[in-house]
Amino acid sequence: MKKFILLFLTACITFVLTACGNSSDSDKKTLVMGTSADYPPFESKDGDKIVGFDVDLAKALAKKTGHDLEIKDMDFNGLITALKTNKVDIVLSGMTPTPDRKKQVDFSDVYYTAHxxxxxxxxxxxxxxxxxxxxxxxxxxxxxxxxxxxxxxxxxxxxxxxxxxxxxxxxxxxxxxxxxxxxxxxxxxxxxxxxxxxxxxxLPKEPDEKAGSAIAFKKNSELTEKFNKALQEMEKNGELDKLKKKWFSGDKK
Missing domain, CATH: 3.40.190.10 (Periplasmic binding protein-like II)
Structure with a gap:
């Protein structure tokens, strides 16, 4: 009987650990977004709040994909590391999907092109x-x-x-x-x-220059496809353009 109980408990513990190990970012109710809030109009501090185009975009995408959002402010050069070490779930910070960054994390489609x-x-x-x-x-x-x-x-x-x-x-x-x-x-x-x-x-724009901003995710995250689908929806229904007009109108010269 003792042996049976021990085997039963071992099986239960294994099941729980396996279930925890198989949980993904896609299952989380609240996603933690990493950003560097010194980059207006994309993200900046307004008193105790972090506001900006990226913030509004992230909130809209989180809502469409069934998540709540928590925002963490940190230095830009630490964002990729924070993502890789599970301190944040996504990064929106005017980040360009360079070849070096793509080796470390995955990216959404580009949502804004800059110079x-x-x-x-x-x-x-x-x-x-x-x-x-x-x-x-x-x-x-x-x-x-x-x-x-x-x-x-x-x-x-x-x-x-x-x-x-x-x-x-x-x-x-x-x-x-x-x-x-x-x-x-x-x-x-x-x-x-x-x-x-x-x-x-x-600066003169070079012919092969493709700088733009995209959302960063952990490698092989299920969130990438979900957020891309929601982003494409926002592009088609005009929501993305509305956000751009709200935050960028009159800024470019």
């Missing part, structure tokens, strides 16, 4: 790429702008410095420690609008 801008002081005299030669350029750590600056450094003899937050870059420019920074255009314009001493100009 890069050079931000500098009005009094800096920097008005073109030629004026950047020998200058110190700031970029966000772990961003595609960091990769872009490194590509440009050979041609323009750039000294590339990185920081965790976009706000850090603009403060370094204003303090004179950076000559300029490379920032996504629609985000850069938000900072320029709030800082009268800053100005910007767009």
């Amino acid at each position: 890069n801008m050079i931000v500098t002081k009005k009094a800096s005299g920097i008005k073109s790429l030629h004026d950047l030669k020998g200058k110190t350029i700031g970029v966000q750590l772990g961003s595609i702008q960091e990769e872009k600056a490194k590509e440009m450094s050979a041609d323009y003899d750039l000294n590339v410095e990185n920081r965790n937050r976009i706000s850090d870059l603009t403060e370094e420019i204003k303090a004179g420690r950076f000559d300029a920074a490379i920032i996504e255009d629609i985000v850069a314009q938000k900072y320029i609008d709030k800082n009268s001493e800053l100005i910007g100009f767009n």
